Amino acid sequence: MESVVIYADYLSQPCRAVLIFCEIAKISYKFHEVRVIKKQTLRDEYAKVSPSRTVPTMIHGDLILYESHAIIIYLIEKFKLKDNWYPNDIIKRALVNNYLHWHHMNLRLGCGWYVFNRWAGPMFYGGILKDLDVICNERREDAFQVLERILEKHKFVGRTDEVSVADIVCYCEIVQMLMVDIDLKGYPQLQIWFDGIGRIPEVQKVHKTFFRLLPRLKL
Ligand SMILES: N[C@@H](CCC(=O)N[C@@H](CS)C(=O)NCC(=O)O)C(=O)O
Structure with a gap:
């Protein structure tokens, strides 16, 4: 193959x-x-x-x-x-799919676009787009609140009993907020969940380069 x-x-x-x-x-x-x-x-x-x-x-x-x-x-x-990553069970899969669709225009807009605008905006757009910055800040706070509410009731962001793909894509977005020193103060459940996902060996391996470069990536 x-x-x-x-x-x-x-x-x-x-x-x-x-x-x-x-x-x-x-x-x-x-x-x-x-x-x-x-x-x-x-x-x-x-x-x-x-x-x-x-x-x-x-x-x-x-x-x-x-x-x-x-x-x-x-x-x-x-x-x-393993089944936990993207469950075969129709209800569990629906919950994970729900997260995956929500992710793009909510958490990703609030984190990924925020960082991209600040980091690459001067090069790609000729400057940091102020309106986009405001929209991203609002969207991120809303998204963090959604995640906090989910994690008050469930162990994982896909509302599953076991870790799923939803947790991995969610972690990868939130971790980049370390570049802009936005922490999870005020979101205690999200912080506990974040620390747990960050201990998964494959997550640590793939984030080695990011953490090595982080001091130079601070915005
Ligand atoms: N929805 C896409 C988003 C991919 C995306 O935005 N990639 C960015 C890097 S994080 C990119 O390639 N940007 C370059 C560009 O748009 O020119 C996915 O989840 O794969």
Whole structure:
């Protein structure tokens, strides 16, 4: 069988989530680094690989996927990972899917877009977009409140009894707030959950580069 090929950047949240599942699946995969901050995603040659010109993008045989959640679910199903990651039970799966759809326009907008605007805004937009900054701040606070309410009743953000893909993608977004010194004060359950997910060995392995570079990434 062909190797899985991943185009990714260790400083990108959805990329780290995909790489964590490559580690959990224990597959040998080919890693191609594509640096967002160096505008390597915008290169014409990259458009031949990734229709959306974004990272992560995965190629496996003839299959090309350019959305992290789709890639992760493919890896879980293709390599038959343990049921907890993306449960077969229809209700549990619905709960995990609910989180995965919510994630993009809520937690990701509040964290990922906030950091991107501040970090790469000057280069990509000619400056930090003030309106976007305000929207992201509001969206992140709302998202943290949603997660806190969930975690007051459930152990995991997908409202499952066991850790799932929802926890991994959620962690990868929140961890980048360390770049802007926004902590989880006021969200005690979220803090406990965050520390627990951060102890998963595959999560630690994939975040090594991020934590090594963190002192230089502070905004
Ligand atoms: N919804 C996509 C988002 C992917 C995404 O936004 N990737 C960013 C890096 S974190 C990117 O490639 N940005 C480069 C660009 O838009 O030019 C996913 O979950 O995979």
